[in-house]
Amino acid sequence: MRITVGEGSCGVAAGATEIYSLLEQGIKAFGIDCMLTVTGCIGMCYLEPIVNVTLSDGQLATYVRVSAEAVGEILKLLCNEENNAEQYLIAQQDQENLDAQQRIALQNCGIIDPENIDEYLDAQGYQAIKKCITELTPEQVIDEMQASGLGGRGGAGFPTWFKWQSARGSEGDKKYMICNADEGDPGAFMDRAVIEGDPHQLIEGIMIGAYAIGSDEGIVYVRAEYPLAIVRLELAIIQARERGILGENIFGTDFCFDLAIKAGAGAFVCGEETALIASLEGERGMPRLKPPYPAQKGFLKLPSNINNVETFANVPWIIRNGGSAFAAIGTEDSKGTKVFALTGKIAKGGLAEVPMGTTIREIVYGVGGGIRGGKAFKAVQMGGPSGGCIPAKLIDTMIDYRSLAATGAIMGSGGMVIMDESTCMVDMARFFIEFTCNESCGKCTHCRIGNRRMLEILERICNGEGQDGDIELLSALAEQVKDGSLCGLGQTSPNPVLTTLRYFRNEYEDHIYNKKCTARQCKPLLTYTVIDDLCIGCNLCAKRCPSGAITGELKKPYIIDNEKCIQCGKCAEVCKFAAVAVD
């Protein structure tokens, strides 16, 4: 019998650590013969804490949103006592949503114990690297990658085999294999799940890449905000070394490789590969001009290859199953699967790994369970601050590189921020530009000052101070920033502005010319009024109003003084008769 507790960051946040210790105490107290372990995130973050129980007959039961009471029922079940555990079982729909996914990068996440190398080994772990170094030449490995069609999962989708071949072709004895785990997009946590849930798979992927390019040293650049990922990866590296999987003469071959972790200090731009290299070198994290590309002159000016976590996580599967098997999944221009992180106004937030070519509708209304509170889907922001929004009318867009690019958005690393009718698209653009402003390294003119100026224009529009000509100024500036910025951060940062201008121009116009925010998010544009017919004159709103803007006589309709009103919304919130209208 085996019990696993989902202890990814999402599970821990939902209280999984406490559930684990309750189970541990119970198992001990009742002398239950079972193995208790942790596992990573299975993707259903909205159901955490999740406890999986594999009974001796091999039957698996998944309990969700497990509380202390639920632990009691599960313990009763384990003691074969009468219990109510059934009510905590995963709903059939949720199980189906999970089963419908096609999991390659996440194949072991939420299933195996990431802190135990044996569990990874049992799941065909390190078979792929063994095959590479004992049976395949580096060229054959690269050929297999080419056959798979795997593109970089960090966002751009650049063919992985091509990068590897360039690095392999670069002159030099010393080469570096670098893993970019500086996942920084707001609303993106795919890479974190992979490292926390299956660190050995990542290590194996890096090793295969290292063998292919001829590198004996690897570095994983992880953002310091992922402490659990760092701990699990460190542990995995130690275990792999102990088993001789990392180090000298791996599997008795000439192949030597070791891996180190570098914790990034939290600068978003360090996810850009040249800035990442500068940061690794101890320099200020600022992008450098390409060429020279890292394959020619990377870390310490030596040939280096940089891939994203999810890219590496696909590699062992490709070697084990063959490139063509991977290429059979997905669409013509986008092969394999992609992990998406669903956040925002979605009913079932979490991770989903689906074949390329799945539509946005299938993800939002399938795995995602639709919009929270049954509201209408308005748009999805794909690709974080570098991406763009895709409006409801394009919900049947297939998720592949080409189709997404046509909308003005990008695949990005896989963050999908779902928005409903209560999201103001101008405010959304403002949010992302503010993010970019804070994360710009300050090196190039367009990004450093251009984003700031865009933010100022967006702020004044949201504050009801937008002027005639602002839309034109904003869109012209956005194009200039896109055209003139040095690195990907600035070249893509205008995308949220450009796509919202493309699909939601009317909202900008409403803000500027009608001084209205139809989503009712931009406070300075809101007017609160009492609906006389509904107000019973209970005085509650007036009592709660922090600015003394509401006056009236008991049992008669109250009046809101708009001069004094600070648009905090407290009156509408406390009114029991829906007598406060917001416009």
Place this chain on the structure above:
Amino acid sequence: MNEIKLTINGIQATGQQGQTILDIAKEHGIEIPTLCHDDRTEIYGSCGICVVEAEGNPKLLRACSTMAADGMSINTNSDRVIQSRKAALELLLSDHSGDCRPPCAKACPAETDCQGYVGLIANGEYKEALKLIKEKVPFPASIGRVCPHPCEDACRRELVEEPVAIAAMKKFVGDIDLLEEAANTPPIAPATGKRAAVVGGGPGGLTAAYFLRLNGHEVTVYDAMPLMGGMLRYGIPEYRLPKAVLQKEIDAIESLGIKFCNSVRVGADISLKELQDQNDAVIVAVGAWSSISLGCPGEELGGVIGGIEFLRGIDINSKSLAGMNVAVVGGGNTAMDACRTAVRLGAANVYNIYRRTKNEMPAEEIEIRQAEEEGVIFKNLTNPIEVLGKDGTAQAVRLQHMELGEPDASGRRSPVPIQGSEETLAIDMAIMALGQRLNGIGLQELELTRGGTILADEHTFATSVEGVFAVGDATNQGADIAISAIGEGKRAAEMVGLYLKGMKLGHSSEFLSSTEKTAEDFLDRQKQQRVSAHERDAGVRSRDFAEIDLPMPEQEAKNEAFRCLECGCRDYFECKLIDYANRYNVEPDKYRGLVNHNPKKDEHPFIVRDPDKCILCGLCVRVCDEVIGATALGFVDRGFVTSVKPALGADLADAGCIACGLCAQMCPTGALTERQMIAKQVPLAEEYTEGACDKCPIECKMKIAVKGSLKLRALPAKEGGLLCYKGKFGFAGNAGELESLKVPAGIQQSLLEKIAKANGYDGPMPEN
């Protein structure tokens, strides 16, 4: 080696594999602008100015970093490229604060470089100061006496205590010029073979003639009066501007080879058409020679005269006003001139009649004060409603008493009659000094404005007649101060120059960065009283026409010049940012928003930092690291608030700086400048002479920036060369300051080795 062929702007170019587009373009004489690139440092690519387009490539390329490839077709000036550069410059300027030019120079209608000449005077370099003034104004001594000096109104020293006495400075050096045997005048350009006529020998006309002549044209000036000078001669009394001073300056103008034709009234003695036939271009600068009448009954009586007419009569045929009562109506400078002239002519009582109070008077404060000292009786808040006379001669004036009402649209409180309150003043003479208007006789060909002045384009000065230009009091808004006419005269001469070359007349106003300052910004300045003029005693001066002010002693002038706050950017004449900004016609105002302000401390004896002007090109940081190895400067913070600061918050002098000056030399703006080795810092267009360092046996060749006898700074003789602090800042013999520097010995030694190598020196290495 590996030769590659490409085209740049359609021109065939060749280069080597591994060369950037920028390098190859440069080798073929095609300039691609950049603010952050320098061959001495590694490729960086931050400014975004050097972008170009390559055929078939959807992205803009940074020419500084993109390696040229065989077959490339590059366009360095496409519309997209221009727009991108313009946007980059506008963004940079939206976060760049400083004053390219000082407020004084910007306020001057003739764009006189006030800070420049004041600074030169402070350094005792009078001849250069004079040359600088004469680049804009051909009569410094005269204008220095009469100008109501808008420069001083704009002077920020007012925020400390009082403005710098800029006009007096001009007079000071102007007077030195008068003592010279031959006036200092710029050289005349080779003859163009073109002829121009100037109608009117006042300040505007003579200025136009002066600059036309300097540009090599043949010039004749026609004037209706017997002597040149216009209103400077006939409208300004002797005691303010001695005719001898004016005449000397006019003589100097004439001596350039300008033909003067006096007592010739164009339109009567010779027609405009004839002038056009005899010349390639004509500039009309006839001035406004009639007084505006008040329009009250009795103005036609004998003894009632216009202010202008009164003043003009004084020079030609002065007569005594002994024992007479004289009323002068009006509150402007002409009214004051008339009052004070009447006093000097012996009038028993001189009344000034003005319908508002002294505070509202348009006349200069000093004029009002001096008039009062000289005995003028101010009848403020009175308005003449009738001149009473007997036998056709004025005897009295009826005055309506006034009070100030509510402020009008312009904010000025307008006078309102107090009903029933009047007085009658016995007078023998009434002078109406209410303003001037044009005598448009004889110029019927020219289209007039509704106000009756000559219609001339504000920027090109072109009139309705081809080849005829017009400036000064006779045009558009009518009468203004002399310095405005001078400014217009100079600009019109430039326009005529273009016209004579057959070029299109155009105008683009120069973009200049400006900041707002308040008294808070100058709290650290020590108060120092403005120099006061040496006025002759009122009791004495009011009895003669001799000049009121005595000459200013040299030391006083120098002290006064030192009061200048040095508002204008030291780097203006070398600044790449402002150069590009104007080349690309920037309009950064549309991006107005948050502007970074970092504290500036003058913490280094030789390097002056002004972080508000920094555009983060990083050249200083990189050159200090990559070339010198001192890493005294670095980037601090990220994003919009990124700044360049000395390491670990130290003062630059304590941050490992070896004072090689390379950072300041490479800074494309005024964010880092070298302190000039002169007493008063002053922005100047430098000239260069050769020099050599005598501090060590390497004997580096140097380029010394000079202005007159002032040695401003030293630069390596070779472009891209290096100097150590001893040569760089020690050439002016300031040993004490050099010794105070904490120069890290190791870095200094390695710099000396680099310098020795670059100079091919193989003798023993000098000690630090």
